[in-house]
Amino acid sequence: MIMKKKSQAEDLGKPDSAIFKETHVLQSPEETLKFAKRLAAGLKPGSVLALSGGLGSGKTTFMKGLCAGLGVRGTDEVKSPTFVLMHVYKGLCPIYHFDLYRLDSAADAEEIGLEECLADAAAITCVEWAERAAGLFPENTYWLKFRTAGPETRILEIDSLKETRHDSQK
Ligand SMILES: Nc1ncnc2c1ncn2[C@@H]1O[C@H](COP(=O)(O)OP(=O)(O)O)[C@@H](O)[C@H]1O
């Protein structure tokens, strides 16, 4: 289900017309996996996804679906990289999967190589708890905000620049 809302362009510091904002209601883990798989089809090397939302709000579940859509085999391996901070998966292109939950400061993001990955035009970079280093993200970032709205219900809000989006997502 898709509900278009009036865009809140101030989030991205852009005029209203430049922002694509949408809200999805995902009614089960399977629906989240399916949605993420479909969204993956519109990504290309250089895409950046910033995921935020509380524990259990569905960020890693979304990542499993995304990786399946990007041709990663054995998506059981797709887990929150909470202790190592980053995983790399091999799909249609390299996929960097960060989790900044344990990051103490944005400065530490430098040590784990986040900035290099964000700038890698040959890879797709996805970051859980991205709000902990919000200032590092490029303009073309897809901001995905997850919210728990019931045992099996998650609300996903996506903000992105219009020109970033692939045709299949518009
Ligand atoms: N609609 C839904 N979308 C995603 N996960 C869901 C949904 N409904 C229930 N869940 C459950 O919520 C949990 C989400 O965990 P996870 O994806 O690891 O979240 P996070 O990475 O945000 O901490 C999983 O146990 C999953 O099965």
Ligand SMILES: [Mg+2]
């Ligand atoms: Mg997680």
